[in-house]
Amino acid sequence: MGSNALINKHIDLKNKKILIYTGNSFGLNARRIMPSRPKTADGILRYAKYNIVGLVDSTCSEKNVSQVLPDLNPPNSPCDLKQAGKKIPIFKTIKDAKEKTSANVLIIGIAPKGGKMPKNFIDDLVWALENNFDLVSGMHTPLSLYPKIFKAAKQNSRKIWETRISPTELPIASCQAYKIKKPIVLTIGTDAAVGKLTTTYKLAKMANKKYNTCIIPTGQTSIMIEGWGISVDKCEGDFMAGAVEKMILEKEKEENPDIYFIEGQGSLSHPAFSTTAIALIHGACPTHLVLVHRPLRKRITGCLLLPVPDIKKVIELAEKTVIPSFLNTKVVAISLNTSGMTDQEAKKIIDEIKNKTGLPTTDQIRFPKDWTNLFMGTLEHANIRT
Amino acid sequence: MGSNALINKHIDLKNKKILIYTGNSFGLNARRIMPSRPKTADGILRYAKYNIVGLVDSTCSEKNVSQVLPDLNPPNSPCDLKQAGKKIPIFKTIKDAKEKTSANVLIIGIAPKGGKMPKNFIDDLVWALENNFDLVSGMHTPLSLYPKIFKAAKQNSRKIWETRISPTELPIASCQAYKIKKPIVLTIGTDAAVGKLTTTYKLAKMANKKYNTCIIPTGQTSIMIEGWGISVDKCEGDFMAGAVEKMILEKEKEENPDIYFIEGQGSLSHPAFSTTAIALIHGACPTHLVLVHRPLRKRITGCLLLPVPDIKKVIELAEKTVIPSFLNTKVVAISLNTSGMTDQEAKKIIDEIKNKTGLPTTDQIRFPKDWTNLFMGTLEHANIRT
Numbered sequence: 052m053g054s055n056a057l058i059n060k061h062i063d064l065k066n067k068k069i070l071i072y073t074g075n076s077f078g079l080n081a082r083r084i085m086p087s088r089p090k091t092a093d094g095i096l097r098y099a100k101y102n103i104v105g106l107v108d109s110t111c112s113e114k115n116v117s118q119v120l121p122d123l124n125p126p127n128s129p130c131d132l133k134q135a136g137k138k139i140p141i142f143k144t145i146k147d148a149k150e151k152t153s154a155n156v157l158i159i160g161i162a163p164k165g166g167k168m169p170k171n172f173i174d175d176l177v178w179a180l181e182n183n184f185d186l187v188s189g190m191h192t193p194l195s196l197y198p199k200i201f202k203a204a205k206q207n208s209r210k211i212w213e214t215r216i217s218p219t220e221l222p223i224a225s226c227q228a229y230k231i232k233k234p235i236v237l238t239i240g241t242d243a244a245v246g247k248l249t250t251t252y253k254l255a256k257m258a259n260k261k262y263n264t265c266i267i268p269t270g271q272t273s274i275m276i277e278g279w280g281i282s283v284d285k286c287e288g289d290f291m292a293g294a295v296e297k298m299i300l301e302k303e304k305e306e307n308p309d310i311y312f313i314e315g316q317g318s319l320s321h322p323a324f325s326t327t328a329i330a331l332i333h334g335a336c337p338t339h340l341v342l343v344h345r346p347l348r349k350r351i352t353g354c355l356l357l358p359v360p361d362i363k364k365v366i367e368l369a370e371k372t373v374i375p376s377f378l379n380t381k382v383v384a385i386s387l388n389t390s391g392m393t394d395q396e397a398k399k400i401i402d403e404i405k406n407k408t409g410l411p412t413t414d415q416i417r418f419p420k421d422w423t424n425l426f427m428g429t430l431e432h433a434n435i436r437t
Numbered sequence: 438m439g440s441n442a443l444i445n446k447h448i449d450l451k452n453k454k455i456l457i458y459t460g461n462s463f464g465l466n467a468r469r470i471m472p473s474r475p476k477t478a479d480g481i482l483r484y485a486k487y488n489i490v491g492l493v494d495s496t497c498s499e500k501n502v503s504q505v506l507p508d509l510n511p512p513n514s515p516c517d518l519k520q521a522g523k524k525i526p527i528f529k530t531i532k533d534a535k536e537k538t539s540a541n542v543l544i545i546g547i548a549p550k551g552g553k554m555p556k557n558f559i560d561d562l563v564w565a566l567e568n569n570f571d572l573v574s575g576m577h578t579p580l581s582l583y584p585k586i587f588k589a590a591k592q593n594s595r596k597i598w599e600t601r602i603s604p605t606e607l608p609i610a611s612c613q614a615y616k617i618k619k620p621i622v623l624t625i626g627t628d629a630a631v632g633k634l635t636t637t638y639k640l641a642k643m644a645n646k647k648y649n650t651c652i653i654p655t656g657q658t659s660i661m662i663e664g665w666g667i668s669v670d671k672c673e674g675d676f677m678a679g680a681v682e683k684m685i686l687e688k689e690k691e692e693n694p695d696i697y698f699i700e701g702q703g704s705l706s707h708p709a710f711s712t713t714a715i716a717l718i719h720g721a722c723p724t725h726l727v728l729v730h731r732p733l734r735k736r737i738t739g740c741l742l743l744p745v746p747d748i749k750k751v752i753e754l755a756e757k758t759v760i761p762s763f764l765n766t767k768v769v770a771i772s773l774n775t776s777g778m779t780d781q782e783a784k785k786i787i788d789e790i791k792n793k794t795g796l797p798t799t800d801q802i803r804f805p806k807d808w809t810n811l812f813m814g815t816l817e818h819a820n821i822r823t
Contacts, residue, residue: 223709223710223739224708224709224740225708225709225739225740225742226708226740226742226743229742283674284673284674284675285673285674285675286673286674287670287671287672287673287674288669288670288671288672288673288674288677288712288713288716289670289671289709289710289712289713290709291674291712292708292709292711292712293709296708319715319758320760322610322611322612322678322682322719322720322760323609323610323611323675323676323678323679323719324609324675325678325715325716325719325758326674326675326677326678326712326715326716327674327675327712329705329711329712329715330674330711330712333708333709333711334708353609353611354610354611354612356611356612356615357612357760364757367757368757368758371750371753371754371757372705372711372754372758374706374708374743
């Protein structure tokens, strides 16, 4: 759209003072009502490496970030991890935050259902644009389609980066990533929204102790964490796999890492999001698949007609979906999301799935040590195509 | 884009006098050089049911259409089939055609590589817009992005229907088509561009002798043939399967046919077009799959790195990809495209594949009688989910 062409600009997040804006979704009470609403903020706080100077939320401004989100654990952070969260204050208003931190980039940190921004955000965002902030958004509806926001950005020459808008000039995939003779690890899921992003970052963090790793961001939250990337589910069908391939080939040229971690999307078993899942498998040409599964999830997200399929069938389908010439690609480990279970229940289901599949299985959040041992072993002994 | 929003309008092709424009691609010599260039015109001439009054091509204007395209064979045509082609004259210029036929809709009938319209078409299209024609295009680049064409359409209040532009307001899929207790037949391929459209129309034509059939058009050629539909490969990833589902649900409500034929797209084994293939499987919830295979094709179209996979592996993958609760969906027949082979070679490969797969197999163009017997038997004895 004409308006986007003018103001949809990438914003380099390095050397900026970043503010995360969650309206009224970050506080504990808000989490109880809408647990997945602040997930973009949570992801950024956990994994981003840029300079976050504050968070704006009207429901918890007396606290610091780590008091609300206690498992803050960014990988490769130069400072003490918990400490980082303690240092990030929460402000009641953008104005207050601006005065105390001189922040100059504002990231919208909520993931509302349907991707629609609450209308009561508009005035705050206009204020931010009028006060020297550039904006980063992962909303489904581009911010620039709100006339007030568009006008404020134009009049104040501010940038808006719509992370969910994909580039229009993309190649179609041709399996060139197959030629990269390094581990390319892709997370897949038995359903959408089971914990593929978390697993990807946990894996990368672990591998990062020994190797130069590269994360390929394929959705709006990881794009905001990494500061670059393509939202694959927003590409036109023919170019989805090409978008993934292009990202890997570019990083190979620019950074030459030892190992790639591709953030998985959707699920081959989800009627709406199977397109993104197959695009990642075919665009990334993975050497390793890591399956993420949430045992308490019984029906497919947003499609209650369908049960979550048996884990062995999911593995079989994924391994067959890999482009036929590369059929040596296997699911090498299972990352269980046992949230909502007791430790005892979690241990039981881990053992069950381990026995059923014969694969290294654990919950990497609940039992991080097991996970490190299991996965790193698997990775180092796996055959990389030559 | 702003410009499209103004002039991308659906054109109802009923009660119109239609002209097909192929520039210089329809003649036999042009076919020898670029065999797939006039494939949109060919598809429309073979299968469309609206009133085609002429074709414009500078290379063969002394002939009628059936002299150039001898296998003209539109299904359900009320008149003698070959006769229809004989009655469609070929003109050297749009002006000439206009004077002799009073045509008022012009369809661009070529499918150039990359979907880019030859630049020398522009002046002719501008002339058409200035002389009372509405335009139908399946080009990748919307016609309205050419300033001359845009201006001519605006100044003369003419419509341009860009069949490759997909609607922006689409639902995500939730397998509602599963609730339709009728045969839903989807064509799939061992590669892209093997003959899925042809097979779909041949199947529908056959079934049409006994049943009310409905074709679901999923690509620009079938959209032009049927006069409606959604180009699934141009939808944003999350909405591709939803587009297919929406089309079926609407037809069920409006027309309540006995049997659906879904035009297949892409291939689960094609790195770039697997997204469209999986979207059709998940959006259509097919009860029957018909596999189209071209034995002479050895490498994947546009991706020579990859061999066309073994036909049994393709069948296995497709049957597993069907949403797990519907795993009774099977490949019920194989439609071979044996073009380029002798009759003897064709018979040999048909027998080979029949023995290998245990499935009814033939080339529906070369041996149409076999095909009718084989497929109709299969269809009538298959279990429809209840």
